[in-house]
Amino acid sequence: MDELSIRVESVRDTPGRFLLETSQAWWERVRKIFQVPSAPASDPFRVDMEGYRLGERLLFRGDLAGCVELSCSRCVESYPHRFHERLELLLEPVRDPSVVPDGGIELDAQDLELGRYAGDELNFEPVVLEILALMWPMQPLCREDCAGLCQICGQNLNRERCACRPEPVDRPFAGLAKLLGSRRG
Ligand SMILES: [Zn+2]
Ligand SMILES: [Zn+2]
Known part of the structure; x- marks a missing residue:
């Protein structure tokens, strides 16, 4: 099972905690998407969330945190850029069971807090990537007042x-x- 996956059956009626952590191998693959040259992630990305089911719907709430070495757009020094973002996701089962979304989760194109699911597993990778894509700094700064x-x-x-x-x-x-x-x- 993928490191960002959980089993659907592990989501119960009462809230449970789900802790997912990315590996260095995951970051090696993903950093290319964000064009981070070679720097290793200082910390793995962690998804720490609570999840429960409301009938057939699955609700997740928590946060995504991690740290990446980025290069400052003003002084060109590398610095640790910390991410700490909210994560909220409401998943509905797909209406047509023959259409199983890739990895079990298909995010709504308009609203990232909504999605559909199918199958036995939920892979949160697309959720993590969407959040990172939204929060990734266009002009990284080592500090607000970098000279x-x-x-x-x-x-x-x-x-x-x-x-x-x-x-x-x-x-x-x-x-x-x-x-x-x-x-x-
Ligand atoms: Zn700087
Ligand atoms: Zn000078």
């Missing part, structure tokens, strides 16, 4: 200031300032 690199000498300005005085990029009144300066001088 980045000096555009002239390349010094990492989080560590040390440099002596360069970068020209302001946008100078709509530069000509005017020069004019005023020359008059004053």
Whole structure:
């Protein structure tokens, strides 16, 4: 059975805890999707949730947590990026039992908290991947106020200031300032 799978029969009427954990091999496969060059996941991804059944429907609630080494988009240093996201999922049985969704779970295209299931197993991989895809930072930052690199000498300005005085990029009144300066001088 896959590491992100649980058996349907293990979901009872009373809430039970389900703890799933990804392996390094899983991350090796998945990191390519998110174009993380080579860095290993610092921590495995963990799904910690409570699940129970309401008649034929299955309800899961919990969170997804993990940590990945990413490269900061400003200073290019690698840093541990932590994920901690809510997970909620309501699964209904598929109406047509001959259509078994791949891995037992088929997510609703519109609402990620809804899905359908069939078969004996539920593989939560598509759920984990959808959450990661939504939460993956477009521009990873080692910290909110990362000062980045000096555009002239390349010094990492989080560590040390440099002596360069970068020209302001946008100078709509530069000509005017020069004019005023020359008059004053
Ligand atoms: Zn940075
Ligand atoms: Zn510099």
